[in-house]
Amino acid sequence: MHLIPREVVERKLLETGSQPKTFARMCLIPVSHPIRKQLWPRLINLRFGTSLATSQLEQPAQIVHYSFAVLGYLEVRLLLLFPLSLCMVTQPDGTDASVGAPTPCPSSHHSSDTPSSLTGYELADRRLQPTYWLNARGRATLLSLMHEVSLSRPELVYAPQAWAVLALLLHFHPAAEALACLLALLDQPDLLVQSKADWRAVCLAMEHLGAAGFAGSRAIGILRHHQAAFQSPGSPNRKGEPETVTTPDNQKRTLTTSTATTTTTTTDDEVLALDPNPRYQLATWAVAVWLLPFECIVPLFDCFLVEGPKVLYRAGLLLWRLASKSEKPGSNCDLANHLIKAATTSAVTSDSRIFLRKIYNIRRFSKTHIQVALSKVVKMLPSNAGLELVDCLVVPCVLPGQRTYTAFGQVKAELAAKGRSSLRPRGSPAHNSVGRGPLLPSSLISADEFSFLIAGIADETLVQAYLPTLIFSSSTDGVSLNTLFQRCADHAETSGRPETILLVRTASGHGLVGAFCSQVWQAGNEFSYYGNGHTFLFRLRPGPPRLWKWCMDGAHGTDRFQRATARFLEVGGGLDAGPAGLRLETGLEMAQSGPSPTFNSECLIAPEDREMQSDLGEGKVYCHFRVSLVEVLGFKSAAF
Template identity: 25%
Template sequence: MSVALQVGGAPLPAGGGSGWPAERRACRAAGGQQRRAPAPPPGRRFSLITLVNVIHSDRAVFGTHSGPAPPTTPSPPRQRHKADSVGTSGGHGPCTPGAPEETAGAAYRANGQNSSLSSSPPDGSALGEATPKLSSPTDGVEAESGVDSPGLGGAPSRPLHENINQQTKRQLRTGLTVLDAAARRQLWLAVCRHHGAELENGDEYRDTVEQMEGHYGPATGPQLPRPPLKLAFYSNDFGLDAAGVWTAERILAVLAYNNPAVTYSPPLFSVCCLLLRFMDEEDAYNCLCMMLKNSKLGYLVQTKRQCEISWRTLVKLCRKHARGSMRFLQRYAGSSEAVRRLLADWMTWIFCYLPFSHVVRLFDCYLMEGEKVLYRAAMALIVLLHKQTAHQPCRDKASHWATLLEEQSVQDVMKIFCQEIPVTPRKLLKTMFTIRAFSRGTLNSSYVKAREQIRADGGRITFPEPTPADEAGCGSELAQQNLPSLDSQRLLGRSSNTIGVKELLRLWESVPARFALCSPLLLYTSSEHGFSLKTFYQRVGTFEPTVLLLRTTEGEVFGAYCSAHWNTRNQLLEDGSRHAYFGTGETFLFSLRPELSVYRWVGAARAGGEPRAAPLRHEQQLFQAADTTMLTVGGGGGGQAIWLDESLSRGRSDRCQTFANPPLAPHGSFEVACIEVFGFAPS
């Protein structure tokens, strides 16, 4: 597949004399002998493999070299810890003193114009100006002198008729030792375009921003409320300044608006910030859209169920490809459950803890190959920790990591190991790609087995998610208040894409007391089971009672406590007809967003013995109704409180006499972004 080496429609300058930059002509005139890839004629489209070869063989096209080639000097001895890496903890600080500095973050595209291809940033138009970009050669991305890589001078590049993906993968894994920020930007854009990113189309992003904010311009503040796809415990911004973080939040808000099926993607914010270090916000948005839509490479998890499957897949892969390291973890963790909790947090190792220099080199391969690179990286980190722990600097002295494992938990040691990783990016990649017998076929096989295991477990999601501080320490009073246990709260928080723990507690106050101590059990969710009324009945029909939760595309969250099971619709009356309406007076409606409201049955006052209660009419006792074409909660007076069509994707809410409620959706009609149904299981 050929990919144009261009940004914003402007081809890379080409041609021997006047097309290539002056730096190259100066280097050639000064007698530079380095072999270079032939210059393509003006306007010619580059293949992806040609792009990588050009980046390797002539960094002057992309870099900052502006004079004769420097004299060759002996390579310094390799150091285990690089002294010239970018910044400190995590590699997010300023560049090393003496290194050329470039503006970090993405250049804002004013009036739809692309940012300059030059290594110098546009004046006053950069995001994150307080944080320098990576610069060659001391950019934190490992530079090792004297190491030839495929396609470099002295070794002819492989024929282009070979499989382009295999060639590019090979070069990205082993060859990119030095790239400045402009070259890496070109590389990432070309790889994303190769996989289908529509980088020239910025209309969708601009139109959505204008619809959300009223105008299109630089982000001037944080998104309020916080975008649903940004999670507090995956908030690594890779050194962007405030404007860059605001832009990343805006991109996530646009993604959530245009992709309602994406409900949970922990690394999405960090990936967005990393892209913004090298490209503008429209290109970053289009790259993320490609990553979310590319099911073949499976870049990002998009639901909590997929997140659960991912860590279970990693467990199976480690047991197959890193048996010794898994036994090592078991020995120090003390139990299989502790190992599972460690591996459940595996994506934070890569996107939150690894130094910037390592993440950037890993991301080169990740963009090209997809999710399997992340699994390789996680296994490599476990293997490296095992090796470093087993290494004894002295015969009678344990290693530093062995001492830490004796003093701290495995989770804490893994975090420290990733932050202070004692190997270079090149060594990390070498360890990743020397794991034998690992292929996409074995990954897919492990993925299918993990998915079937979850189904066999009843669909419960068990991965540990950090609990907000304001929700901790309240367990002692829960039983007295008829509230679910902390474990039940966390279970719902992990499994629901609609409500959080705080909203659960507010809703639970209205649940009948005999069910208040039960654990919520997710029976149906459109994010995993699709929008289908038939599937809804199959999974929910026999459970009583149930809680129906709806989140619309406009952000409203409302629903109903349904007192009767939905299979009642098929029960026959004495005259042979089916139930038109069913349910009891315990049924009630509620709204959680934008504000909390509960609407109980209008006959509750009479049922409680109020002397002045008026006799109830038939239209005030219409609780639930369902057939093969729709389901309804509430009726009477010509409207239904909640009505859903057979696809469960569209609905309407009106006033009804059974609950005397206002429309739960401000505009009446609504589109469903997510629908969930919970049952009640004994604690």
């Protein structure tokens, strides 16, 4: 065994000039090497001038081991200069490993045929959600951090690569450190895709790179054959004059370019369906490169941090070459599936050394070629008038019109992950947390219960673009109805949203009822009602959860939504001037509930919590009950 100080390895890898590029390409640091606990943050700091904190290696002497017994000739020659361990392993955990990365488990790290079930975030693409070797705890942390990104970067529209990058980071770094690294990468221009237009351009640029000769004559020839077969005679899809390009070996080639068309899809099944257009099937390369085996994607990401997106295009070109071997000119185009299969099951991608050697054997490939290809796509895309938010290239986890928090509610483990520790980065001057509170600030309501309430709100803008915030709690603000009114008024003035959710817990702690209120609470006279038909009553506990919406029958007394004086507040006028659907007294310690014609509701309180009960006939009752806690939730923009 030979020893070399870790500082030597870092200097060889992190110093400026061309040497880091060569080292990153050829050294192939094992995924289980302990230096990976610091490698990516240090690379980010060096290449982009950030100040990310890094975890400390736990080897006291900070020494790296290597053995010549398992090395080939080329590796021995390299490691004479840059020795690294090729045999150090750790126990599989998936998150916050103390040294190095987890040992891979013998199961598939993703599914190429079905979308991940871990959906619910606006920035992610439902086709691109690999979790690699993250365990259940790691996946829960990944989901939570993705939502943290959407909160701290409200200007982001679409960042499909962020999911995969964050999943990789979580294999080697604690949650806060991984989040800080991702935010630092998102701050760099032209590094990670951050809009739908940019994602479309990246996906479609591969065709132009192939037309320039970098994918090989077979790949581009089969693509052109499929395109010709796809277009019916006389179709206007193919436009423009033949284009002459120069290949890397200085040979002239005449190609016919075509104008892209957009297939608009709206449903979950349709949006994930395979598009028959060969151009859009080729665009799957941008997804496939992130679905490489873990032992292959990790060293590729090393090169990405050193060289930028060009290395991803190289990988895409190689996958296209591999996929074209399975394509035949006379067969139907199945390029998308062949690209995924090439990434996940090919013998080339199963060996990172072979894979990297082949992508760097693509000669004379430069950033200029990428810029030219992107510019051609940008010129082509405006011909699609009225480009849709969702198409075969852009497949967000949360589709337009889908309720964000309804989708968010599918993620059962997130709150447990958030409650385990703080997930925000600390100590980085450029990437400190924006200081937002928990996603659900209430101490009374769970994520599932909140999702149930959000699903009942009719205002799409409110549920799509606003976050809950606690504006009053009797445990901290006191049991004053006047204070509750003042807190609601102040919040409505600053946020511009008058809507609130009133939560009332019974004295036993087993009952939880309340109302969604459409207008800001304010004390008036006892004969004045306000609010609108968006108001509703609900009971969350004891279950099953239930809500009562406006009955809209037009009869007298069915439009009494909210009423308040200095002595009480009410939601839902009562039956025959009786007790309201829900009424809170001035001290916030006693309350009433009875049937309300406005919502066609029953008494909200279970029998065991009723202090006093009166029978109104026909099975209808009203009651008095004691209150242990009152909370009012408001809504604020995610940008604040």
